Structures are given as structure tokens and as C-alpha cells.
Amino acid sequence: MVTWVGRTSGGLPGPRIVQAYIDWLINLSVAPGRQLEILEALIRRSADLVKAALLGSEPTDDRRFRGEGWQKRPYAWLVQAALHRDELARIATEPLPGMDAHNAELVRFYTQQLVDALSPANFALTNPEFVQATIAQRGKNLLRGARFAIGDAVRTITGTDPETAEQFKVGETLATTPGKVVYRNALMELIQYSPSTEDVHAEPILYVPAWIMKYYILDLSPSNSMIRWLVEQGHTVFAISWKNPGKEDSDLSMEDYRTLGVASAMEVIGDIMPERKVHAVGYCVGGTLLMIAAAVMARGGDNRLQSITLFAAQTDFTDAGELRLFIDEMTLYWLEQQMKRNGFLATKQMGGAFAALRAPDLLWQPMLRRYCLGEDNSGFDIMAWNADGTRMPCRMHSDYLRQLYLKNELAQGKYVAGGAAISIGDISAPLYIVGTTADHIAPWESVYKTRNLKKLGETMFCLTKGGHNAGIVSEPGRPRRSFVAGGWDETSAYQSPEVWQASAEPHEGSWWIHWQEWLVGRSSPERTSPPPMGAPDKGHVVLGDAPGTYVFQR
Incomplete structure (x- = not known):
């Protein structure tokens, strides 16, 4: 029964949500002060709505209602009604004395999801942009939207590739940087990219991607491929391409990802480029894995890392953002029951949680624009990549959520890897950390916490505009890009994220250039x-062209 409900709810913890609301109702029933506050707000806002209906209302800076059509009646009144409802929901779901803190967060989050869903911007007849478009186009937008809806439904039912797959194809328009697969094991392929300059920097770069998605987020179209750009700057680049696990891989662990992934890649690179240290780069959970591997290496006196770079990666999960709402013992049990059936967590289950974090931007508005306005919003390479996820083995995913998110063992020096507990504080290699201002998966303030854990050597922190992916894929030449950056070492006094941000040096343009110059400054001259x-003499023969075979696994 648990497995069936979990599949039909998209992997979200239904019973946990019910439990949270029961806790809220019980505590609200014995909080007359809060009841009176809600009643007063209801009366006051009702009077404001009557006033707005008779006399009009002031424009709002809410980005959902910025269009000119929203300033006219009756839409202006609908905006005021929505804003008043949002405020009432906020007041009603503020934490109550005696209420479990996690339950309070769940009630706040899911109530916000409900009021977001009920926004007049999400319904065709209450959205002036839709009404105006329908009149101007004589209903042609509805015909286009219907075609999109039918096509999407057919693809969902038949399990065929999304529409973006027709325009963006891996190896043809995506992941096209020339290279060779020089190593393959049961969990990953290692790609070595072909040089495009006569000489290269001495130390190579190893890219460790997140295992949640395919590796080519850093090798999208030629115009915004970080890997291609690095090769053009004279760097030798290696990239791990993870296998898409199946049921037979259900028992793979985090330790397997460390040993078969990062450790194996380091060994192969050492055979190809002996006596050369490595600039290691980790993205998202790939960065977390990289720091685990680096801590194991530091504990054993292994100094093969020339530097470490983290892209939107966390090592301290105390304040890991709203994604933590989906992680407690009941939810983990819920997920584990679902994963036992197939041996892995499916990409659609992950997608449900990620979409819920930013439902107005990732769910409601895209649906309205596609199915009501008839706009084709699928023509972006990053959206094609976003639809090309990978599964996660049951054991690995459970260990990752329980040991890192729930127990925060890595930050506490309790995480066991390589047979013993490890400490981020043992890592002395120079560290460059990138956070993004609008990240809903790894909030930059949480990413910043690595400063508290890495006590040796220098660290540079860069905060760039954008979200978890768009902030990282920020190639030189893209307009309206900026970032702030600032560093410290073990002698520097601690600064809170807010104080650091206020004092960091501002820059215009892409942070890629700043980072690449930082890498060169920490490389051999x-x-x-x-x-x-x-390295054929070491058994590492060329196995095929990039992007390899694992990236095509479905």
C-alpha cells in the first residue's frame, strides 16, 4: 500500500503532510491569540477589498502581476484578493507555540503551494494576458496549446523522448566537445577531451558531476559549454560520465561512488599524466562527493589535488533550504518502500520534489504559457538536459539522505569513508566555491558554510546571479551577468554570509574568467x-569517442 501511494503521489510524503496539519490544527485550537489575529486580518482585508472594488487599488510589485492588463478592472481587484489571501495564509501558518518545528515548516510550505496554485495568474479566464492573446490571435493560441497538450500526453503515455529531443541530441547538438573515452568501469566512463591548443597548462582538470543528472550540463551547446571553453583556454579536461543505474545496481553505496568514481578517475589520470597534480571540480552532489574523496586523501597524506572547485555544492546540511522539508525519518521510510520495488529512485519522483520547490516558475506558469498561450517553451538546451535525468540506486540514495541531510555527519566529522571517519578540516588544497543567488536546491548561504569546515589553506568564494543551473552555465559574453568574489585563509576572522556579501568585490560579466584566472594562478607556470x-601501456586504451555510451542509457 505504501509503495502504491508513493508512486501515485510523485514520491511526496502524503501521510507526513497530514500529520503536520493535524499538529497545526491542534495547536491552533488552543491559541486564542492567533485565532483573533487571523480574524482581525480577515475583517481588515475584507474591508480593503471592498474599498479596492469601489475606488481602485495601488499597483503591486509582485512579479506575477506586473503586466499592464493587471492594473485594470476587474483584474486589479483579483490581484488584491490574491494578495490578501496570501497574507492570511502567511499569518495562519506562522509557527505556533508547542508545535513541532518541522511540522510548522511543512504546513507553511504546502499552504504556500496551495495559494500559489490558486493565483489568478494560473487560470486562463482570470489572466488578462491570456484573454488579450486569445482575442488578438482569434483563438489560434488555443489550437497550438491543444497540439502541445496532446503531443505531451502521448509522449508521457508511450514513454517516448520529450519534444526537446527532436531539436537537441546528445553527440550532435549537445555534448559535442571532441574527446575520447579512455576508461570504463561498472559505474562510470572517464572522458578525456582533445586539446585545441599547441601547448596546455601542466595540471589537468577533473570534472565530477552530480549523479542525479547526466554530466553534460557543462557541455551543452558549443556556445555555452564550459568544458569546450576550458579546452580552448589550454586546459586538459577529464570528465566522469555516470552510469544510469538499474535494478541490478540497487546495492551500490556512496562509498562505491567514491572508489569507482573519483578515486578510479584519479588513478587513471595519474597513469596518463604521471607526476601531475589535478584541479578537481565538483558540481552539486558531485561536489559533496569530491569533498568526501578529498578528505579521505588528506587523511592518508595523498596530495595529488592541486586545487578543488565546488559548483553549488554543500558540505554542511544544517540549513540546506526547502529541500530538507522532504527529508525526515517518515519520508525516508516512504522513499525506501518505493525504491525497493525497482531498486532505484526514478527521475520523475525527484522531479516532483524539485518542481514543488518553485511551483510558480517551474510548474504553473510554464503550463499556462504552453497550453493556453500556445508558446513553445521547450526550445532551450538546458531544458533538454533537465529532461534527461538519471536514476539513483536505493542504498546510495538512502545513505546520502540519512547520513548527510538528516544526520549531517560530514559537517560533524562523523561521516565514515575509506574505513574511518573523515574531516573536511584536514583538506589543505586551495578551494574555490561558487554559489548562486537564486538557488532553491543548494542555497548559497548553505554552500558558504564550507568555510566553517575547511580550516587549512586558502578559500575563494564567488556569488553569481542566477539559479542552481543557470547561474553556473554563465558563459562569457552573456548579457546582464555579474558576481561578487572574496577570499580568506585560516588566519582570517569569520564573517557571516551577509557581512561577506556586503564586503566582497563586485565584478561585471561571467565568473568563468575570474575562476579560470584563479586556476592558472595556482598552476605550474x-x-x-x-x-x-x-595510456595504452597502462591498459587505458581509447574505448570510443566522446560523449561515450553511458550518457545514452535510459
Whole structure:
């Protein structure tokens, strides 16, 4: 029964939500002060609505209602009604004395989801933009929207590729940077990219992607591929491409991802480029895995890392954002019962949680624009990548959520890897951390907490505009881009995220250039001839062209 309900709810913890609302109702029933506050707000806002209906209302800066049509009646009144409802919901769901803190967060979050869903911007007849478009286009937008809806429904039922797959194809328009697969094991392929300069920087770069999605977020179209750009700057780049796990991989653990992933890649690179240290780069949970691997190496006196870079990656999960709402013992049990059936967590289950975090932007508005306004909003390479997820093995995902998110063992020095507990504080390699201002998966204030854990050597923190992905894929030349950056070492006094942000140096343009200059400043001064592709004498022969075979697994 648990498995069936979990599948039909998209993986969200239904019973946990009910439990939270029962807690809220019980505590609200014995809080006359809060009841009176809600009643007063209801009376006051009702009077405001009557006034707005008779005399009109002031424009709002809410970005959902910025269009000119929203300033006219009756839509202006609908805006005021929505804003008043939002305020009432906020007052009603503020934490109550005696209420469990996590339950209070759940009630606040899901109540906000409800009021967001009921916004007049999400309904065709109460959205002036839709009404105006329908009149101007004589209903042609509805015909286009119907075609989109039918096509999307057919693809969902038949399990065929999304519409973006027709325009963006891996190996043809995406992930096209030339390279070779020089190593493959049961969990990953290692890609070595072909040089495009006569000489190269001495130390190579190893990219460790998140295992939640395919690796090519950093090798999208040629115009915004970070990997291609790094190669053009004279860097030798290696990238891990994770296998898409199946039921047979259900028992793979986080330790397997460390040993078969990061550790194996480091060994192969050492065979191809002996006596050369490595600039290691980790993205999202790939960055968390990289820091675990680096801590194991530091504990053993292994100094093969020239530097470490983290893109939107967390090591302290105390304040890991709203994603923590989905993580407690009941929810983990819920997920584990679902995963036992197939041996993995499916991409659609992950997608439900991620979409819920930003439902107005990722769910309601895209649906309205596609199905009501008839706009084709699928023509972006990053959306094609976003639809190309990977599964997560049951054991690994459970361990990751329980040990890192729920128990926060890595930040506490209790996480066990390589047979013993590890500490981020043992890592002394220079560290460059990138956070993004609008990240709903890894909030930059949480990413910043790595400063508290890494006590040795220098660290540079960069805060760039954008979200979890768009802030990272921020190639030089893209307009309206800026960032702030500032560093410290073990002798520096602690600064809170807010104080650091206020004092950090502002920059216009792409942070890629700042980071690449930082890498060069921590590399050997001499450039060398490009290394061979693979190391046949060590058994690392070329197995095929990039992007390899694992990236095509469905």
C-alpha cells in the first residue's frame, strides 16, 4: 500500500503532510491569540477589498502581476484578493507555540503551494494576458496549446523522448566537445577531451558531476559549454560520465561512488599524466562527493589535488533550504518502500520534489504559457538536459539522505569513508566555491558554510546571479551577468554570509574568467605539450569517442 501511494503521489510524503496539519490544527485550537489575529486580518482585508472594488487599488510589485492588463478592472481587484489571501495564509501558518518545528515548516510550505496554485495568474479566464492573446490571435493560441497538450500526453503515455529531443541530441547538438573515452568501469566512463591548443597548462582538470543528472550540463551547446571553453583556454579536461543505474545496481553505496568514481578517475589520470597534480571540480552532489574523496586523501597524506572547485555544492546540511522539508525519518521510510520495488529512485519522483520547490516558475506558469498561450517553451538546451535525468540506486540514495541531510555527519566529522571517519578540516588544497543567488536546491548561504569546515589553506568564494543551473552555465559574453568574489585563509576572522556579501568585490560579466584566472594562478607556470589520449601501456586504451555510451542509457 505504501509503495502504491508513493508512486501515485510523485514520491511526496502524503501521510507526513497530514500529520503536520493535524499538529497545526491542534495547536491552533488552543491559541486564542492567533485565532483573533487571523480574524482581525480577515475583517481588515475584507474591508480593503471592498474599498479596492469601489475606488481602485495601488499597483503591486509582485512579479506575477506586473503586466499592464493587471492594473485594470476587474483584474486589479483579483490581484488584491490574491494578495490578501496570501497574507492570511502567511499569518495562519506562522509557527505556533508547542508545535513541532518541522511540522510548522511543512504546513507553511504546502499552504504556500496551495495559494500559489490558486493565483489568478494560473487560470486562463482570470489572466488578462491570456484573454488579450486569445482575442488578438482569434483563438489560434488555443489550437497550438491543444497540439502541445496532446503531443505531451502521448509522449508521457508511450514513454517516448520529450519534444526537446527532436531539436537537441546528445553527440550532435549537445555534448559535442571532441574527446575520447579512455576508461570504463561498472559505474562510470572517464572522458578525456582533445586539446585545441599547441601547448596546455601542466595540471589537468577533473570534472565530477552530480549523479542525479547526466554530466553534460557543462557541455551543452558549443556556445555555452564550459568544458569546450576550458579546452580552448589550454586546459586538459577529464570528465566522469555516470552510469544510469538499474535494478541490478540497487546495492551500490556512496562509498562505491567514491572508489569507482573519483578515486578510479584519479588513478587513471595519474597513469596518463604521471607526476601531475589535478584541479578537481565538483558540481552539486558531485561536489559533496569530491569533498568526501578529498578528505579521505588528506587523511592518508595523498596530495595529488592541486586545487578543488565546488559548483553549488554543500558540505554542511544544517540549513540546506526547502529541500530538507522532504527529508525526515517518515519520508525516508516512504522513499525506501518505493525504491525497493525497482531498486532505484526514478527521475520523475525527484522531479516532483524539485518542481514543488518553485511551483510558480517551474510548474504553473510554464503550463499556462504552453497550453493556453500556445508558446513553445521547450526550445532551450538546458531544458533538454533537465529532461534527461538519471536514476539513483536505493542504498546510495538512502545513505546520502540519512547520513548527510538528516544526520549531517560530514559537517560533524562523523561521516565514515575509506574505513574511518573523515574531516573536511584536514583538506589543505586551495578551494574555490561558487554559489548562486537564486538557488532553491543548494542555497548559497548553505554552500558558504564550507568555510566553517575547511580550516587549512586558502578559500575563494564567488556569488553569481542566477539559479542552481543557470547561474553556473554563465558563459562569457552573456548579457546582464555579474558576481561578487572574496577570499580568506585560516588566519582570517569569520564573517557571516551577509557581512561577506556586503564586503566582497563586485565584478561585471561571467565568473568563468575570474575562476579560470584563479586556476592558472595556482598552476605550474610552464605550459607543456598535450598529453597522449589514454595510456595504452597502462591498459587505458581509447574505448570510443566522446560523449561515450553511458550518457545514452535510459
